[in-house]
Amino acid sequence: MSSSDPATTTPRRRARPRRLGGAFAFAGSGLLATLAGMSAGHLTAALTDPADSPVLAVGSTVIDATPTPVKEWAIATFGSADKIILVGSVVVVTLLLAALAGLLARRRTALGLGLLLALVAAAGAAAVLQPAAGVLAVVPALVTAAVGAAVLLWLVRGLRARGAATVGTAGTAGAAQTPSRADEGDGPDVLDAGEPASRRTPVGASRRGLLVGSGLVALASVAAAGAGQWIGTVRTRLSDIALPTPARSPDPLPQGLEGRVDGLSPFRTPEADFYRVDINLAVPVVDQDSWTLTIDGDVDTEVTFSYADLLEMETVEHDITLTCVSNFVGGPYVGSARWQGIPIKQLLDRAGIDGTGADQILSTSVDGFTMSTPLEVALDGRDTMLVVGMNGNPLPRDRGFPARLVTPGIYGYVGACKWVERLTLTTYAEQEAYWTERDWAIEGPIKISSRIDTPEALSRSDAGQIAVAGVAWAQTRGIGKVQVRVDGGPWRDAELGPDAGVDYWRQWVYRWDATPGQHSLACRAVGEDGEVQTAVQAEPFPNGASGIQEIQVFVD
Numbered sequence: 001m002s003s004s005d006p007a008t009t010t011p012r013r014r015a016r017p018r019r020l021g022g023a024f025a026f027a028g029s030g031l032l033a034t035l036a037g038m039s040a041g042h043l044t045a046a047l048t049d050p051a052d053s054p055v056l057a058v059g060s061t062v063i064d065a066t067p068t069p070v071k072e073w074a075i076a077t078f079g080s081a082d083k084i085i086l087v088g089s090v091v092v093v094t095l096l097l098a099a100l101a102g103l104l105a106r107r108r109t110a111l112g113l114g115l116l117l118a119l120v121a122a123a124g125a126a127a128v129l130q131p132a133a134g135v136l137a138v139v140p141a142l143v144t145a146a147v148g149a150a151v152l153l154w155l156v157r158g159l160r161a162r163g164a165a166t167v168g169t170a171g172t173a174g175a176a177q178t179p180s181r182a183d184e185g186d187g188p189d190v191l192d193a194g195e196p197a198s199r200r201t202p203v204g205a206s207r208r209g210l211l212v213g214s215g216l217v218a219l220a221s222v223a224a225a226g227a228g229q230w231i232g233t234v235r236t237r238l239s240d241i242a243l244p245t246p247a248r249s250p251d252p253l254p255q256g257l258e259g260r261v262d263g264l265s266p267f268r269t270p271e272a273d274f275y276r277v278d279i280n281l282a283v284p285v286v287d288q289d290s291w292t293l294t295i296d297g298d299v300d301t302e303v304t305f306s307y308a309d310l311l312e313m314e315t316v317e318h319d320i321t322l323t324c325v326s327n328f329v330g331g332p333y334v335g336s337a338r339w340q341g342i343p344i345k346q347l348l349d350r351a352g353i354d355g356t357g358a359d360q361i362l363s364t365s366v367d368g369f370t371m372s373t374p375l376e377v378a379l380d381g382r383d384t385m386l387v388v389g390m391n392g393n394p395l396p397r398d399r400g401f402p403a404r405l406v407t408p409g410i411y412g413y414v415g416a417c418k419w420v421e422r423l424t425l426t427t428y429a430e431q432e433a434y435w436t437e438r439d440w441a442i443e444g445p446i447k448i449s450s451r452i453d454t455p456e457a458l459s460r461s462d463a464g465q466i467a468v469a470g471v472a473w474a475q476t477r478g479i480g481k482v483q484v485r486v487d488g489g490p491w492r493d494a495e496l497g498p499d500a501g502v503d504y505w506r507q508w509v510y511r512w513d514a515t516p517g518q519h520s521l522a523c524r525a526v527g528e529d530g531e532v533q534t535a536v537q538a539e540p541f542p543n544g545a546s547g548i549q550e551i552q553v554f555v556d
């Protein structure tokens with residue numbers, strides 16, 4: 001460490017405990033101060049807006065700034081854990097810088113304090129610059145700064161005093177140090193050797209006082225962070241909302257094949273297993289009483305609906321399978337649910353679009369995220385809806401409460417804007433949306449695809465009959481058949497599960513007489529329209545993955 005480390009330069013050292021003034025202690029003080037600040041900020045954000053929590057604000061900014069290929073790589077490498085990995089990385093980098101701030105504070109308090117405040121300022125700027133930032137966005141950062149600075153100053157003063165006390169008892173140790181500027185505790189960490197330490201030791205700076213105090217600060221930080229999480233959960237619980245009875249609903253879903261085949265995706269995706277993809281680290285918390293949806297742009301009259309207005313309108317239900325453009329072949333970003341909403345045509349007609357020159361609906365969500373849905377696609381007769389309910393319940397917060405779009409047949413990034421508050425009729429020439437600005441395709445029809453759910457890749461099974469099973473989808477067209485190929489042999493038809501409409505996936509199962517050895521299993525879908533799932537491989541970027549999933553399995 002630095003040449004002024006008392007532990008290395010003190011000529012006559014005593015065996016007395018004196019490590020408190022060491023580099024580790026100062027690095028630790030930076031860490032503790034930062035943790036305390038971040039926790040206090042997190043707790044404050046839980047009371048204002050969870051998205052303003054310093055760590056989450058920085059994380060969101062990193063997401064926005066990350067180039068598309070890196071995002072792709074992160075999704076491909078970490079899958080659904082990408083958010084946790086991102087927040088984790090932000091925390092790790094922050095803590096490294098925090099330790100550095102502590103070390104700097106050892107040389108000069110102002111240096112360490114400066115770095116700490118610069119970190120908080122960056123987080124504060126990230127929070128304030130969020131498109132949906134409220135007036136209170138800066139408050140968590142201010143609290144973080146105040147708590148972090150207070151803890152750092154307290155610890156640094158204490159450590160200095162301890163260093164001084166030690167130096168005092170160790171005799172002339174300090175003489176070996178860099179020249180001192182001990183004024184106002186702002187100088188290097190070791191005081192002039194000649195100065196009686198006791199005179200400069202602040203109250204509470206005893207070794208025990210420091211350790212106990214640090215422990216208390218650490219405990220308080222954990223408690224504050226935990227309380228922040230808890231308050232966030234409680235505050236965001238949806239209060240009782242009574243959805244209207246839909247004017248039209250499909251028949252209840254028939255029993256799927258999952259009852260007969262272990263490991264097969266259920267016909268309706270349980271909400272906990274439904275993939276979630278969005279750019280938000282903190283789920284937007286929207287107050288249904290003040291939220292409104294506005295339809296504007298190239299319309300006859302701009303109209304605005306409250307949540308209560310929407311619940312008074314006629315709603316319908318449809319079974320629709322959502323798919324993410326980032327899903328790789330055989331991947332998990334596909335889910336099926338029963339959605340309740342207002343047909344988009346009905347809403348747009350309230351604003352009047354007969355004479356519109358628009359070619360896209362630009363959705364804007366409460367956080368400023370935008371999405372372009374081709375107007376022609378939305379209105380071509382498919383069941384495009386402004387959705388308020390999912391599987392018979394109000395739309396959950398992470399699914400876009402109070403309302404989201406669902407457009408069958410196109411990927412989520414072009415048809416399923418969550419937390420939507422504005423639908424603007426405009427043109428692609430005039431306005432771009434979040435993902436298209438990042439070079440994803442303008443139109444995103446879902447590519448026909450299929451997935452093997454069981455057996456798992458590289459699994460071992462006993463010889464005999466094995467159920468090879470999975471799901472397949474070709475929204476707006478429907479699945480005609482699913483075929484399975486064993487060891488590169490001929491394609492053979494699988495048995496299909498129940499049919500819940502062209503926009504919903506089909507389960508399938510193929511009974512395979514497995515012989516001992518290593519085998520490859522592949523599946524492909526054939527649309528009702530005759531389109532065969534292509535073997536030509538494509539990456540998700542820029543308009544969705546293609547290819548055929550092939551897995552290896554072992555049979556004993």
Ligand SMILES: Nc1nc2c(c(=O)[nH]1)N[C@H]1C(S)=C(S)[C@@H](COP(=O)(O)O)O[C@H]1N2
Pocket residue numbers: 274275276277278279280322323324325335365369398399411412413416417418419420
């Ligand atoms: N406001 C908002 N809506 C959004 C997104 C987003 O990042 N922000 N992501 C879209 C993408 S890429 C997909 S695939 C779907 C996923 O919907 P889900 O999370 O309900 O599965 O939401 C879409 N709607």
Ligand SMILES: [Mo]
Pocket residue numbers: 277323324325326411412413
């Ligand atoms: Mo997506």
